[in-house]
Amino acid sequence: MAKVIFGMTMSLDGFVNDRNGSVEKLYPDLDALRKSAILQELIENTGAVVMGRNAFAMSEDPDWFAGNYEFQVPIFVLTHHPPKKMPKQTDQLTFTFVTDGIESAIRQAKAAAKAKDVTVIGGASTIRQCLQAQVGDELEVGIMPVLFGSGLRLFENIGTEEIQLEKIRVDEIPDGGTNLRFRVAR
């Protein structure tokens, strides 16, 4: 059964971008990150991706994903406004724009992933929705060695209940980062 892996990389003080909206200091060397064992393993285990509208919009050219994005798998984009023109697709990478919420996106992604995992790529709002809707099995948080002081917080307004986690692994990631993976208690 496919697991749902969700999470993001943040500064030690919990921000997913700095006061100017930049994520540069969280990913100072994207090439090293893309070649890292942990990302390769994640890519190998991922059968489908759910991403928020903002993560999708990070690429200025929506046709860039096909052939270039780390994950060449079916991608389910959470959005209220699907683009008028469908981005380029391939046999491996397809796009589905999901307008009826995170549960629906996860359900469709699980079906597409078959025995593999579903990986949820942020932004922060998408990660929060996973927590609120309790659709995530494993939370993966990368912690980078910087204090931003302000910016966009990952864990803000995540709900009114405490959520117990169980740490299942710790990995070093490039540029002094530390990746923590937790199972989410239900």
Add this chain to the structure above:
Amino acid sequence: MAKVIFGMTMSLDGFVNDRNGSVEKLYPDLDALRKSAILQELIENTGAVVMGRNAFAMSEDPDWFAGNYEFQVPIFVLTHHPPKKMPKQTDQLTFTFVTDGIESAIRQAKAAAKAKDVTVIGGASTIRQCLQAQVGDELEVGIMPVLFGSGLRLFENIGTEEIQLEKIRVDEIPDGGTNLRFRVAR
């Protein structure tokens, strides 16, 4: 030359206590923590302690420290209102109540620690003061496997500048916690 080690244990979402003010889930097994290799090492390297007024007040009986506290060293308590009655002291553990700020407390603690390190014990306000006054050399943050959702944030209003860190070690701590130690860039 003595280093200044400062930091605290927090939930993954950055809170040093939960919405009820409780720290219980951050330290579910104090005995295991006290016996842990990492705390033993910290104790061994610590020549003096700086603590905030709230950390000092965590013990209902101020006479408890002498003979019982993990750190049997000179203790410098940051406060605006020194207690009228001096708590019990020993040859190893002495109290100095410092009313003229964090820089003064650190300076006095360094002199007392001689070649050993100064360890700063929270609360959050004391840790923030260390960041703001740039008196800390190494930041140690324990991350526990729980999302509190609300409570008292460790990293809030820590200043207007980004602070670059350099990760120097990662240690497992009891109850699924992870201890991250960083050198603070100046």
